[in-house]
Structures are given as structure tokens and as C-alpha cells.
Amino acid sequence: MTDTGSGLVVVGASLAGLRAAEGARRAGYQAPITLIGAEPHLPYDRPPLSKDFLTAAGPPTATLLREEAVLRDELALTLRLGTTATALDVAAQIVVTDSGEVSYDRLIVATGAAPRTLPGTDRLSGVHALRTIDDAHAIRAAIDGGARTVVVGAGFIGSEIAASAKKRGSEVTVVEALATPLARAVGEELGLALAALHERHGTRLRVGVGVERLEANGVGAVTGVRLADGSRIDADLVVVGIGVAPATGWLAGSGIELGNGIECDENLATSAPNVWAAGDLVSWPNATTGLRMRLEHWTIAAEQGGAAGRNAADPDAATPFTTVPYFWSDQYDKRIQFVGVAEAADETTTVIGDLDSDSFLVLYRRGDRLIGALGLEQRGTVMKFRHLLAANAGWDEAMSFAKERAAAAAAKAAAAR
Amino acid sequence: MRINVDYDRCTGHGICESLAADLFEVGGDGMVHLLSAGLPEDRRAVVESAVAECPTQALSLDG
Numbered sequence: 001m002t003d004t005g006s007g008l009v010v011v012g013a014s015l016a017g018l019r020a021a022e023g024a025r026r027a028g029y030q031a032p033i034t035l036i037g038a039e040p041h042l043p044y045d046r047p048p049l050s051k052d053f054l055t056a057a058g059p060p061t062a063t064l065l066r067e068e069a070v071l072r073d074e075l076a077l078t079l080r081l082g083t084t085a086t087a088l089d090v091a092a093q094i095v096v097t098d099s100g101e102v103s104y105d106r107l108i109v110a111t112g113a114a115p116r117t118l119p120g121t122d123r124l125s126g127v128h129a130l131r132t133i134d135d136a137h138a139i140r141a142a143i144d145g146g147a148r149t150v151v152v153g154a155g156f157i158g159s160e161i162a163a164s165a166k167k168r169g170s171e172v173t174v175v176e177a178l179a180t181p182l183a184r185a186v187g188e189e190l191g192l193a194l195a196a197l198h199e200r201h202g203t204r205l206r207v208g209v210g211v212e213r214l215e216a217n218g219v220g221a222v223t224g225v226r227l228a229d230g231s232r233i234d235a236d237l238v239v240v241g242i243g244v245a246p247a248t249g250w251l252a253g254s255g256i257e258l259g260n261g262i263e264c265d266e267n268l269a270t271s272a273p274n275v276w277a278a279g280d281l282v283s284w285p286n287a288t289t290g291l292r293m294r295l296e297h298w299t300i301a302a303e304q305g306g307a308a309g310r311n312a313a314d315p316d317a318a319t320p321f322t323t324v325p326y327f328w329s330d331q332y333d334k335r336i337q338f339v340g341v342a343e344a345a346d347e348t349t350t351v352i353g354d355l356d357s358d359s360f361l362v363l364y365r366r367g368d369r370l371i372g373a374l375g376l377e378q379r380g381t382v383m384k385f386r387h388l389l390a391a392n393a394g395w396d397e398a399m400s401f402a403k404e405r406a407a408a409a410a411a412k413a414a415a416a417r
Numbered sequence: 418m419r420i421n422v423d424y425d426r427c428t429g430h431g432i433c434e435s436l437a438a439d440l441f442e443v444g445g446d447g448m449v450h451l452l453s454a455g456l457p458e459d460r461r462a463v464v465e466s467a468v469a470e471c472p473t474q475a476l477s478l479d480g
Contacts, residue, residue, distance in 0.1 A: 019469075022469070047472070063474075298472060299432065299470070299472070302469075302470055302472075303470065306469070324435075326432070326435070328430060328472075335428070335429075335447075337430075379428075379429035379430075379431065379443050379447040380429070380431075380442075380443045380444050380445045380446075380447065382431065383430075383431030383432070383434045383435045383443060384434075384438075386431075386435040387435065387438060390435075409445070412445065
């Protein structure tokens with residue numbers, strides 16, 4: 001590698017990008033670091049946008065990931081906010097942006113993912129996805145205006161928005177095209193168990209019916225959602241949560257290998273020299289699970305950012321990035337936590353609580369191994385299974401540990417009575 | 418070296434526990450508890466990771 005003095009450039013100024021810059025500095029990288037972000041805002045945390053930001057009693061504020069002084073002084077970052085990367089020349093080592101070219105010696109791509117939209121709805125008012133703080137402001141304002149809310153998509157973000165809108169007093173319906181929400185994330189049985197939270201807390205849920213079209217009035221404001229079965233739901237606010245797509249459009253033609261996002265190696269290096277990637281757009285072989293994965297979890301973005309930063313700072317000492325995936329979701333003041341993977345499970349077993357209640361723990365088995373654990377309001381328990389997963393624990397060991405936990409919890413509850 | 422937990426921020430994710438189960442544990446109250454009063458200096462790196470990886474920025478390190 002020939003360093004010209006251009007230093008490290010990080011494209012994407014959200015969690016993964018910020019952590020990449022921090023990771024490089026912690027690894028001793030001394031050259032300039034430039035952080036390029038499309039949004040005009042300082043790096044902020046996205047998970048609160050569908051939760052506390054929507055439900056806060058007073059004016060909502062962004063949760064900054066770091067104060068500006070830390071970014072500029074402690075980390076010595078050159079911030080290029082409100083700047084969108086539009087192309088990449090990996091031979092000349094140049095990022096092309098909407099406000100000029102930026103040369104790099106080393107590059108980390110962390111442009112994340114963009115929400116999928118419903119075709120033909122771009123020009124309607126009252127229709128939003130939720131990715132940015134600007135989206136969140138618009139949704140909150142509509143809820144406060146008394147909007148009847150329809151959430152399209154019963155995934156985690158749609159479900160969180162529905163719970164928040166409900167808490168804020170909105171009349172809410174969730175519409176999901178699939179018969180089973182969340183099946184890919186947690187499996188079919190648990191997808192149904194988690195979706196039942198909506199109805200237990202007064203939110204209508206329609207599953208197995210797609211959206212035919214959105215209806216609007218003469219000035220282009222949404223008025224309702226027409227479903228595939230011909231029924232119609234009145235709506236002044238439609239929030240679309242039907243997933244995201246890796247934001248790799250600007251890399252088309254760059255020569256960087258794309259597939260399901262950016263195809264990276266175990267060290268998060270892309271196919272181009274001196275280019276690494278981190279966050280929602282990364283597909284990489286995760287040795288802990290034995291699977292090539294692309295995950296859109298907060299924790300993965302944070303951990304990958306740090307790892308990509310370290311590896312870019314010192315490529316000769318690069319280490320593989322491995323992790324036991326973790327994600328969470330907060331809905332109706334209940335916390336859902338998942339560690340591991342749910343895919344291709346042979347069996348799921350409820351080891352604490354009942355699936356029709358607001359508190360349970362479920363373990364996932366493949367062959368004779370534990371592969372995942374799902375908790376609803378099990379904050380004191382779920383992470384203990386992350387250790388077992390990291391150690392590739394056997395099913396019998398996981399089950400006996402779970403039984404000990406359940407017995408201890410029962411004894412404690414009995415003593416408290 | 419001393420760890421501070423901001424209990425206005427902690428929501429009991431337990432990432433810290435998953436990194437160092439001998440130092441952190443999320444209890445039945447859904448909050449993290451410190452298991453060791455004094456922190457061995459040779460655990461600084463993992464504690465720094467726990468501070469950095471906390472989803473709610475609830476941990477900080479003195480000294």
C-alpha cells in the first residue's frame with residue numbers, strides 16, 4: 001500500500017461509519033480521516049427514532065452518537081456532512097461526490113441501506129418510510145395532528161412505529177402481506193407469537209393481505225389504503241416498513257463485487273484494493289455461525305465498523321470479524337431480544353414462560369447444537385445464551401442451563417410472595 | 418480504573434455482560450450490575466469495548 005497523505009476516507013456518517021473512524025484511531029491510525037455523510041446532521045442514533053423519539057412528551061431531540069467536539073478534536077475527523085457520494089474510482093482511489101472529488105489511501109464504505117418504497121407513491125403526502133431523523137419528525141407531526149395511521153409491514157420497525165403511534169393516541173392498523181410476520185428473523189411460530197403483541201395492546205393487525213394501492217385526494221394527500229382483498233382502511237398517515245435495500249447504487253460500475261450487498265471477505269475487505277466495508281450493506285462469511293450473512297442490526301453495524309476501522313488502519317494485522325448476532329426490538333414497553341440465528345432451525349422450545357404471554361424465552365436447535373435464543377422481557381437471561389452460542393454449545397448443555405435459570409426464577413418468585 | 422453506570426440510560430441489553438460476564442450482569446430488574454468493585458488493569462481493553470458497544474451509552478470509565 002502506498003500512502004499519499006490522503007488518509008482514510010469513510011463514506012457513511014452513521015453508526016458503522018463513525019465506529020470505523022473510531023476503530024482506526026484506537027488502532028493507532030495517525031493520518032487524516034475524512035467522514036462523508038449524505039445527511040446534514042452530525043452522526044445520530046437511529047433506533048430511538050421509532051420509539052422514544054415518537055413518544056417523548058416534550059420536543060424530540062436527536063441522540064448524537066458523539067458530541068461534535070469529540071468528532072473534531074479527539075478523533076480529529078474532517079466532517080463532510082450533507083455530501084452524497086455518487087461514484088467510486090478504485091483505480092485512481094477517488095470518491096466522487098455531489099460537491100467534488102475526495103482522494104483516499106484507504107476507504108471504508110458504510111453507506112447503509114435505504115428503505116424500500118411502494119411503487120407509485122413518491123408524490124403522495126402523508127406517506128413515509130422511517131430511516132432518518134427528518135422522516136421521524138414528519139411521522140411524529142402527523143401523529144400529533146390526529147392522523148389515522150396505517151403501517152405497511154409488520155417487521156420490527158413497522159411494529160415499533162405502530163406501538164409508538166398507539167401510545168401517542170393514534171388509531172393504528174398494521175397490514176402485512178405475509179401470512180406470518182417476522183418469519184425470516186425468528187421463524188414462523190415465534191413470528192406469530194410476537195405479532196400477537198399488537199392485538200394484545202389494541203392495535204389492529206391484518207396479515208396475509210397485500211396493499212393494492214394507496215388512495216389520495218385531489219391535492220395528493222393520502223386518504224386510505226386499498227388492500228388486495230378489496231377492503232379499504234382510512235388513513236391520513238401511511239408508514240411503509242417493508243424492508244431496506246443495501247445502498248450500493250453509487251458503486252455500480254466501480255468494479256467492487258456486489259451481490260447481496262457488498263461481497264466482503266472474512267476481514268471485511270471488498271474485492272477492490274484498500275477498500276473495506278461495514279454495516280447494513282456487508283455480506284461476509286461469519287465463522288461463528290458458519291454462514292455468509294448480511295444483517296441489518298445495530299450491533300452488527302457497530303461491531304463491523306470497529307473491525308473494519310482496525311483492519312484498514314493495520315491491514316497486515318487484519319483479523320476476521322466474527323460475532324454472535326444480536327438484535328432487539330422494543331414494542332408496547334416490552335423488549336424482544338434475539339441472539340444467534342433462527343434460519344434452518346430443526347426445533348424451537350419454550351423454556352421460560354408461555355408464548356401467549358408477555359414474557360417468555362425460546363431456544364432454537366439445529367442438529368445437536370444451540371443456534372439461537374429469543375426472549376420477550378428476559379433481559380437478565382438472553383445474553384447468557386450469547387456466551388453459549390459463542391462457545392458453540394450443545395443443545396443438552398443449553399437446555400440444562402435454561403432449566404436452572406427457570407428454577408432459580410421460580411424460587412425467587414416464590415420467595416417474594 | 419472505575420466503571421460508572423448511568424441508570425437513567427441503562428435498559429439492560431447486556432452487551433457488556435456478553436463481553437465480560439465476570440464484571441457485568443443484567444439482573445432480574447433488567448439493569449446491569451457491576452460484579453467487581455475493583456477493576457483489574459489487564460481487563461481495560463474489554464471494559465473499553467463494553468463502554469463503546471453499549472447501545473444506550475450508559476457506561477463510562479474513570480481513570
